[in-house]
């Protein structure tokens with residue numbers, strides 16, 4: 001396993017800036033998720049790290065050694081793709097053994113390694129089947145076993161769970177995490193699914209338009225999103241954004257709008273702000289350190305374990321509230337809602353950056 005450092009990497013396809021100056025340092029043995037919307041450059045960054053794509057500019061280092069011009073086969077990197085990409089004409093055991101055969105590993109060692117990888121992926125009883133005799137989930141396990149069998153320095157996974165049904169995806173998430181704990185190979189995992197990113201990554205790099213916007217632990221990204229984009233991309237349902245005016249009153253500062261006055265800890269130095277608050281930090285009951293206001297129920301989504309309430313506040317602005325359990329509300333019903341002040345985020349509407357208090 002290796003520490004991976006990407007320095008000022010740019011990759012242009014004609015006029016398209018797929019990667020527009022990427023800097024990231026990935027600790028040896030860690031699990032890092034690249035998260036971002038379609039087209040933001042996630043796959044291109046993976047392909048650059050694997051050597052399948054040549055950089056326009058910049059450098060990639062493994063353990064301090066510049067590997068920018070090294071051929072893919074000399075980097076000792078393994079990839080797992082969304083499409084399982086297992087050889088249909090080979091049995092499972094031959095598929096897994098394939099990378100070792102290429103490296104001319106002795107037969108006995110191949111057998112041992114195939115047993116090791118298939119035990120880890122719980123597919124030992126499938127070794128004599130052909131891929132056509134496997135389910136999608138089993139095929140993806142074979143692809144992962146084949147990727148780890150030669151103990152790569154870096155394991156790259158590009159949306160490996162996208163083709164699986166919802167239940168299996170959730171199961172495989174925890175299995176891949178467990179596998180990583182056992183094998184400890186430096187792993188870079190691409191997804192556009194924020195739940196997958198939050199549950200799997202030691203760290204998440206949130207990307208947009210060829211750039212990394214924020215790189216941090218899931219907790220940092222959830223609790224202190226650096227920009228409006230990150231705040232809106234991570235969390236479900238999405239964070240509520242309320243554009244408000246800044247007013248001062250007796251040396252105190254407030255964000256004012258929608259019938260609300262939110263105390264600010266200091267002068268933000270601008271005339272207006274965007275107040276962000278996650279649906280789970282708004283309640284329909286008074287809580288300590290919260291401020292309340294009236295809103296009318298617009299639409300209710302009952303998920304039984306939680307209830308998502310869409311509300312209209314002043315100026316017909318809609319906000320979304322998530323409360324635990326199965327709560328009944330009628331359309332147009334008036335409710336008192338409360339914002340938990342410690343969980344409020346403040347953004348600059350021009351730069352879209354977070355303002356720290």
Ligand SMILES: Nc1ncnc2c1ncn2[C@@H]1O[C@H](COP(=O)(O)OP(=O)(O)OP(=O)(O)O)[C@@H](O)[C@H]1O
Pocket residue numbers: 013016017018036037038039040041042043044045192
């Ligand atoms: N070979 C190519 N030729 C031209 N443009 C390309 C090529 N590969 C990627 N691009 C462009 O580069 C940008 C980044 O693409 P990339 O596939 O890396 O995004 P992504 O984040 O992985 O998206 P997705 O989640 O949809 O797979 C896109 O605008 C894409 O159209």
